[in-house]
Amino acid sequence: MSGTTRAMLLAVCLIGACKHKAPEAAAARPPADPVAAEAQTLGREVFDIVDRAVDYRGSHRGRYPASVARLGVDSLTPTTARRLTSSGATLTVAVDFRRPSGHIISSCSGGADVLEAASLNDGQFAVRCIGTDGSIRPLRVSRR
Numbered sequence: 001m002s003g004t005t006r007a008m009l010l011a012v013c014l015i016g017a018c019k020h021k022a023p024e025a026a027a028a029r030p031p032a033d034p035v036a037a038e039a040q041t042l043g044r045e046v047f048d049i050v051d052r053a054v055d056y057r058g059s060h061r062g063r064y065p066a067s068v069a070r071l072g073v074d075s076l077t078p079t080t081a082r083r084l085t086s087s088g089a090t091l092t093v094a095v096d097f098r099r100p101s102g103h104i105i106s107s108c109s110g111g112a113d114v115l116e117a118a119s120l121n122d123g124q125f126a127v128r129c130i131g132t133d134g135s136i137r138p139l140r141v142s143r144r
Helices: 003-019 023-027 034-058 113-120
Strands: 080-087 090-097 105-110 124-131 136-142
Touching: 034 080, 034 090, 034 105, 034 113, 034 124, 034 136, 105 136, 113 124
Parallel strands: none
Antiparallel strands: 080 090, 090 105, 105 124, 124 136
16 A cells, blocks of 8 residues: 555545544533533532542541631632531532523532432432422432
């Protein structure tokens, strides 16, 4: 095979590879269901704060932090408000949309058990979500 033929073959292969979408890119798309998308947004924040709180507990004699500020995390973002409550060995983290109008879900919460569930279920875990209509339901989300 000549050098020109090899170069052309390589170019065709590269163009073909660029047109193929990776399965991870397709999986990273937000869910089409607006309830699932909102639960995913809030659930990821719950997971992150629970993860930090459990890490904090490991280096503070078995005590959870008193607030998200103790973790070095802002309690308010432009879109969400974050709360942490602990009582002994029990931890609860809640994340609310600051402006629930226009949303289907107003808040989601979870405890330290979300870490175990995510590690056992390929990153999937359940959070307890409250709808803007007051309904309460568990929803499965992914930490990714």
